[in-house]
Amino acid sequence: MKKLLKTAGILFFYFTMNGTAQEVGVPLRFDHYYTYGQVVEALEALHAAYPRLTTLDLVGYSEENRAIYAITITNPETGDHLSKPGVYVDGNIHGNEIQAGEVCLYLANMLLTKYGENERITSLVDEKSFYILPSVNVDGRYHFFEDANTPSTNRSLRRPKDDDRDGLFDEDPYDDLDGDGNICEMRKKDPNGTHRTDPFDPRLMIRVQPGEQGEYVLLGREGIDNDGDGSLNEDAEGYVDPNRNWGYSWQPNYVQRGAGYYPFSGTGIKAISEYMLARPNIMVVWAFHNSGGMFLRGPSTQDAGEFSREDIRVYDYIGENSEKITPGYRYLVIWKDLYATYGDSNEWANHMLGSYSLVGELFQSQSETYALNEDQVKPGARSPQQGAEDTNHQRLKFNDHVAQGELYKPWTPFTHPDYGEIELGGWVKMSSRLPHPFMLQDLVHRNASAVIFSAEQTPEVELQLFRKEEIKKGLYKVRIRLVNSNAIPTLSYMALKDNLLRKDLLTVTGNDATVVTGGLLTDPYLDKTSYKEHKPEIQFVHVPGFGKVEYEFLISGKGKIRIDYSSLKARDQSLEITL
Numbered sequence: 001m002k003k004l005l006k007t008a009g010i011l012f013f014y015f016t017m018n019g020t021a022q023e024v025g026v027p028l029r030f031d032h033y034y035t036y037g038q039v040v041e042a043l044e045a046l047h048a049a050y051p052r053l054t055t056l057d058l059v060g061y062s063e064e065n066r067a068i069y070a071i072t073i074t075n076p077e078t079g080d081h082l083s084k085p086g087v088y089v090d091g092n093i094h095g096n097e098i099q100a101g102e103v104c105l106y107l108a109n110m111l112l113t114k115y116g117e118n119e120r121i122t123s124l125v126d127e128k129s130f131y132i133l134p135s136v137n138v139d140g141r142y143h144f145f146e147d148a149n150t151p152s153t154n155r156s157l158r159r160p161k162d163d164d165r166d167g168l169f170d171e172d173p174y175d176d177l178d179g180d181g182n183i184c185e186m187r188k189k190d191p192n193g194t195h196r197t198d199p200f201d202p203r204l205m206i207r208v209q210p211g212e213q214g215e216y217v218l219l220g221r222e223g224i225d226n227d228g229d230g231s232l233n234e235d236a237e238g239y240v241d242p243n244r245n246w247g248y249s250w251q252p253n254y255v256q257r258g259a260g261y262y263p264f265s266g267t268g269i270k271a272i273s274e275y276m277l278a279r280p281n282i283m284v285v286w287a288f289h290n291s292g293g294m295f296l297r298g299p300s301t302q303d304a305g306e307f308s309r310e311d312i313r314v315y316d317y318i319g320e321n322s323e324k325i326t327p328g329y330r331y332l333v334i335w336k337d338l339y340a341t342y343g344d345s346n347e348w349a350n351h352m353l354g355s356y357s358l359v360g361e362l363f364q365s366q367s368e369t370y371a372l373n374e375d376q377v378k379p380g381a382r383s384p385q386q387g388a389e390d391t392n393h394q395r396l397k398f399n400d401h402v403a404q405g406e407l408y409k410p411w412t413p414f415t416h417p418d419y420g421e422i423e424l425g426g427w428v429k430m431s432s433r434l435p436h437p438f439m440l441q442d443l444v445h446r447n448a449s450a451v452i453f454s455a456e457q458t459p460e461v462e463l464q465l466f467r468k469e470e471i472k473k474g475l476y477k478v479r480i481r482l483v484n485s486n487a488i489p490t491l492s493y494m495a496l497k498d499n500l501l502r503k504d505l506l507t508v509t510g511n512d513a514t515v516v517t518g519g520l521l522t523d524p525y526l527d528k529t530s531y532k533e534h535k536p537e538i539q540f541v542h543v544p545g546f547g548k549v550e551y552e553f554l555i556s557g558k559g560k561i562r563i564d565y566s567s568l569k570a571r572d573q574s575l576e577i578t579l
């Protein structure tokens with residue numbers, strides 16, 4: 001390259017133009033995908049543009065020693081980040097699921113560029129802490145862009161594994177036979193083959209019916225037998241699945257494929273878990289993946305049992321609203337509606353951090369439509385091809401006429417060292433699980449809006465004095481109400497049940513006063529209180545979502561009294577009263 005630049009001025013100009021077009025600046029653009037290097041540049045650019053509202057956190061390093069960064073967004077003038085409800089958002093734990101990173105970058109960009117302009121965004125940045133980690137699997141992201149791939153390869157941690165137990169590690173990956181940067185499909189003409197071409201679109205292959213003449217045999221994904229063992233592509237990179245390597249409900253590889261040899265054997269994954277544990281204020285966790293258009297909640301396995309009714313109510317509120325924010329997406333339960341996963345990040349976060357966690361499966365390939373709306377179809381106007389106008393045909397036409405052929409590689413002859421004359425073709429790397437960049441803006445905005453919705457539901461507690469009465473000389477009855485007007489309680493019911501974290505504290509102090517007794521007011525009308533026998537000046541508190549709790553204190557003395565509310569997940573509050 002260097003040599004070219006010296007000798008060919010015109011080339012230099014071209015690359016400069018190209019480089020300028022790709023340059024990362026704030027506000028960030030979402031008409032293209034960010035390589036690993038550009039993700040880092042984007043975070044650095046956001047931090048440089050908004051140094052007061054952000055910190056750039058080096059979370060750790062990957063297997064191949066790439067830096068994993070997160071950005072913290074909050075207004076430090078309204079309190080330290082740890083003092084506010086935390087919303088943690090990550091993406092791209094599977095290396096190929098790159099648009100998850102763009103959702104994270106978009107969220108960060110939106111929070112920062114709209115701060116001071118949009119009232120709701122401004123109050124979120126003032127009152128909450130956002131921890132945004134766009135690319136968990138940084139090696140995977142790097143290699144997804146850099147190497148030839150299918151839309152579904154390069155998910156693993158870069159930790160070599162001997163998949164076929166021949167003593168060699170990752171010795172037979174896919175091979176980009178025609179050097180176009182994609183791992184496509186291979187097919188070979190064979191009258192005894194299992195498939196024939198689709199009459200409506202010969203690019204598509206359909207399985208022959210019994211008694212029908214075949215036309216082609218499908219030979220799998222592009223590759224050769226690199227190690228000459230008689231199999232093709234039997235040991236590609238990895239596979240350690242970074243989302244099966246977390247230290248909660250972990251199971252070995254023979255139970256859970258991709259688990260790795262032990263929990264947190266992934267260096268980056270371990271660093272991220274430590275980063276999260278150091279932020280006990282995190283109350284909402286989002287992990288973005290592709291694809292399918294789903295918002296998933298736990299439990300991840302059936303044997304874990306169902307969540308409590310109260311926690312489900314919180315998830316339902318966020319999940320059902322998220323469905324409406326992103327039309328077509330469905331809110332589902334992982335083990336029941338998808339499949340069981342052991343050692344995933346969201347259940348780890350729920351059980352170790354006491355968070356409410358959601359997995360966002362981004363993108364629906366069926367949104368790549370080439371069709372009339374129902375109300376545009378004139379009676380009798382459906383073509384005889386109607387039956388063939390299913391998703392696959394539509395997606396090919398979408399490729400042809402909306403994406404100008406960028407998503408699908410036409411079948412092309414190729415001479416294969418093992419198979420002889422074959423054809424290569426099919427969906428390319430940047431297809432199928434990723435929206436074409438022209439649709440990216442809509443995807444990142446809607447999903448970032450779902451995160452915003454959940455952030456607005458993190459607990460905010462208001463302390464109210466609702467009764468103060470001198471019941472005897474120098475003896476006061478004081479009633480305090482704690483109101484949470486958001487959906488999320490101050491601790492999850494799972495965390496309460498497991499005794500995972502300390503409860504919120506409500507403390508009463510005064511120089512010239514003593515708390516004689518105090519406790520939870522169970523019935524304000526019938527004057528019923530459940531008094532705490534020891535240290536009544538400190539109450540252990542839990543404030544439900546969309547709810548309130550009330551406490552009564554009998555205080556003897558005089559002067560100023562301070563009521564303090566302290567919570568791991570909600571902002572602290574205090575109140576002063578005078579007896």
Ligand SMILES: [Ca+2]
Nearest residue numbers: 162164168235
């Ligand atoms: Ca092997």
Ligand SMILES: [Ca+2]
Nearest residue numbers: 176178180182
């Ligand atoms: Ca290729």
Ligand SMILES: [Ca+2]
Nearest residue numbers: 172225227231
């Ligand atoms: Ca082989």
Ligand SMILES: [Ca+2]
Nearest residue numbers: 173223224233
């Ligand atoms: Ca191979």
Ligand SMILES: [Zn+2]
Nearest residue numbers: 094097289290
């Ligand atoms: Zn995934």
